[in-house]
Amino acid sequence: VAGKAVKLTIHHELEGEGTRFVEAVSGGWPKIMSNLKSLLETGDVAFAV
Amino acid sequence: MVDVTKFKPNTVYVTYIDAPPEKVWQALIDPAFTRQYFFGFAIDVEPRAGGAFSLLAPDGSTHVSGEVLQWSPPRRLCVTWRVAGMKDFGELPECLVSYDVVQAGGSVQLTMMESHSWEVPEAILQGGQSGWPKILASLKSLLETGKPLSIATGMPEGFVEAVKKAGRREAVAEGLDQGVYSETPPGISAF
Numbered sequence: 151v152a153g154k155a156v157k158l159t160i161h162h163e164l165e166g167e168g169t170r171f172v173e174a175v176s177g178g179w180p181k182i183m184s185n186l187k188s189l190l191e192t193g194d195v196a197f198a199v
Numbered sequence: 200m201v202d203v204t205k206f207k208p209n210t211v212y213v214t215y216i217d218a219p220p221e222k223v224w225q226a227l228i229d230p231a232f233t234r235q236y237f238f239g240f241a242i243d244v245e246p247r248a249g250g251a252f253s254l255l256a257p258d259g260s261t262h263v264s265g266e267v268l269q270w271s272p273p274r275r276l277c278v279t280w281r282v283a284g285m286k287d288f289g290e291l292p293e294c295l296v297s298y299d300v301v302q303a304g305g306s307v308q309l310t311m312m313e314s315h316s317w318e319v320p321e322a323i324l325q326g327g328q329s330g331w332p333k334i335l336a337s338l339k340s341l342l343e344t345g346k347p348l349s350i351a352t353g354m355p356e357g358f359v360e361a362v363k364k365a366g367r368r369e370a371v372a373e374g375l376d377q378g379v380y381s382e383t384p385p386g387i388s389a390f
Binding site for chain 2: 154157181183195196
């Protein structure tokens with residue numbers, strides 16, 4: 151708990167070079183986590199899937 | 200002009216915001232917005248490449264100063280970033296901070312990249328990796344709910360000590376070729 155908000159951390163490890171790692175991880179998790187945050191704060195998702 | 204090819208992204212943050220690109224852009228460059236989600240700092244930016252950029256603390260002092268490298272509303276902003284508000288930061292090399300705003304379906308993908316031209320000690324990277332998620336999560340909340348997050352501030356443990364130590368080493372290395380970059384994967388934050 152940080153202030154009145156909550157810090158949620160996900161660790162996702164995989165093998166691979168830097169830029170490909172970024173592509174692999176930044177595609178899915180940001181959408182999922184952004185939607186989770188929106189759902190909790192506004193009752194609706196930010197990114198329709 | 201800064202040679203941007205010497206900079207590699209160390210910290211990348213990607214988030215999706217339910218707002219139009221123009222609104223996200225405004226939140227990035229309007230002090231009335233940044234004061235609410237960026238630890239109370241007010242952005243002051245000249246709307247052109249080559250213009251001056253700064254972040255002003257609530258007391259009016261300059262916390263970060265730099266130069267606009269790319270100004271492409273509402274798609275991309277890239278600035279040089281030199282921390283001026285902490286005594287020990289003045290001796291460290293400046294970094295680059297960029298924002299990319301991309302339409303993604305009905306929402307916007309916002310990507311922040313913090314790029315460095317030298318092998319930055321992990322404890323210093325931790326400063327950005329603890330700060331950016333707070334800042335950008337609060338920006339997302341502000342745009343979607345009208346209210347920023349209430350988040351405790353403060354630098355991670357060992358941060359100031361690492362800056363002091365690196366500042367001394369950089370002073371010694373000044374003038375030497377520093378074209379060596381770490382191949383370690385960038386830190387990923389995604390919320």
